[in-house]
Amino acid sequence: MQRLGSLKTALPSLKLQPSFRNPRFLRFMASIAAETMSSATRPTQPSRQLSTTSGDFSSSNSPNVRKYLGTYGLTPPAVESYEVQSQRCLRLLAMKTAPIEKFQYLVHLKATNVHLFYRLLGENIQDLTPLIYTPTVGEACVRWHEIWTQPEGMYLSWSDRGNLRQILDNWPHDVDITVLTDGSRILGLGDLGVNGMGIPVGKLSLYTACAGIRPDATLPLCLDLGTSNKALREDPLYMGSRTPKVSAEEEKEFLDELMAALTDKWPSIVIQFEDFKNPFPAIERYQNKYTMFNDDVQGTGAVIVGGFINAIKASGVPAKDHKAVFLGAGSAGVGVAKQIVEYFIKEGVPEEEARRKFWFVDTKGLVTQDRGDKLAEHKVYFARDDNNGRQYQSLSRLIDYVQPTILMGLSTIGGAFNQDILKKMAKLNDRPIIFPLSNPSSKSECTFEEAVLHTEGRCLFASGSPFPVAEWDGKLLTPGQGNNMYVFPGIGLGAIISKAVSVTQDMIYASAESLSTSLNKQEVADGWLYPDIRRIREVSVVVTRGVIRAAQKNGVDRATELRDLTDAQLDSYIKERMYNPYNERDNIGNIGEEVNQLLAQATGLSGQTDGAKGITNGVAHL
Ligand SMILES: NC(=O)c1ccc[n+]([C@@H]2O[C@H](COP(=O)([O-])OP(=O)(O)OC[C@H]3O[C@@H](n4cnc5c(N)ncnc54)[C@H](O)[C@@H]3O)[C@@H](O)[C@H]2O)c1
């Protein structure tokens, strides 16, 4: 094994860039971070009113503090309130026309002023989420090698095996949660190699925005195990290894080492698998040994069950009478169906009967036991044996044969639910359940507008990517967004707070049930399947509580002292632990101490306090 010293010089350093070692630059950055902190002094949510306070001695970015820092004169004279800074950001965003430009601006904002970024995101979650996450993150990943400006996470290559534990020491913060991808199935866009880093970065921003996990306690992690994407391998700007993807067996070896290394370095770490092209059954291999879950399989299953419970109620058809056709039999499709089976069982339907409510279609047509190919292991459970030797290649003919109440799309085939298919579903059902779940928007099996039009406004709809409201018969209809962002933040936070040794299936199922109960009266009255995304922090508290209770029931919680709390007490406990960019200042103490900490931290001259962490995060992520 290579010694750490030589390894560090051999690897691209994840530590501060050279400019960070320049004391003047550091002071300058410290002043920007202080600017962030100064706008974090309000204990309550900011008013919308603009104010332009200047010379405020109590502000940590006041002229006096600037003098103290030696940065007086290096920033424009005004001491700006958060509202003014926020107005500028929103204007800058509005000036940019293409979503990818807006994405780039937000990346820059997060890197230079992290607390401002999270306030802006929190206050504009509905508008900004599609820019930092699905669907824009899809385009960002496709073009990652062209638009990349600064490191935002950690990369581990196949050639690093044997040394993974030491490399983790290069990460400058303590980590509560990591999102890990090998880039091999980025949304429905295929293998994008290390360009896939956009996904862990985006998901972890949502962990912070939706569930209040501190930004500096998150680790975006991208595995560089080669890529099957030849065009990327040959692109001069590609930043990963230019080798074909390693085999499934090799990837397993690599992940075995990585899982052990991550958990050795940060014993309570929660590890979320994301956008893997299902190389091997990782959940079965790791779920009892580490605190891990696969968001695409388990998170998606949970979020769909959450909305599905409400769709079933609204459909007027009893659970036992539903039949589902799934286009796409990959990890997400099968993950969703397995959790719906669990729901049916809880509703009193025997497992065998529940299993037989599903008809899966993949590239070869209906998944049957006798179609003559060797089925991938995960498809076997749902393979039909009652097709009397008939193989269905066309979705349309399968719908005629099955007469389903539910149509789900996890196929990555944009537009697959065409007019013919949607009209058939409308003819068969009063309230057809139509869930086109593939991402990003270009891969969605249909749009909301199409679903509304061809079902005459009767569909119960949820998509993976966001769609605008649509009008039918003079009424504005709102689409549900069945995206796992409703559950993974709460699953992660629940596992962190309960210090769970593993993420059990009951914890995942609890996230679905909690989500389904989190709609308020108005949302229920309006027939929504999911709560308003603007309430996501409240919803995440409910989901987190459900996940913690399930961890306690399963006895996998290490924070056993939480067992005695009432639900109300547990909610308060959760909320108190959520990162809140408005309260950052509260952690800091007096300004002189804050500045000392900041400079000490930025120059690496002393240890850090919790308060300083918030500031250094603003600095170190530049
Ligand atoms: N809504 C959400 O929150 C959410 C969550 C997870 C995944 N997804 C989306 O689901 C999609 C699939 O993800 P996955 O992990 O299952 O991928 P996957 O690659 O494992 O599975 C894709 C499946 O689609 C099938 N397929 C491909 N072309 C087809 C065709 N022409 N006809 C029929 N079937 C076809 C494949 O055979 C495979 O079974 C992706 O677009 C992903 O973005 C959405």
Ligand SMILES: O=C(O)C[C@H](O)C(=O)O
């Ligand atoms: O990333 C998303 O938006 C959802 C899901 O994890 C996916 O892979 O599509």
Ligand SMILES: [Mg+2]
């Ligand atoms: Mg995913």
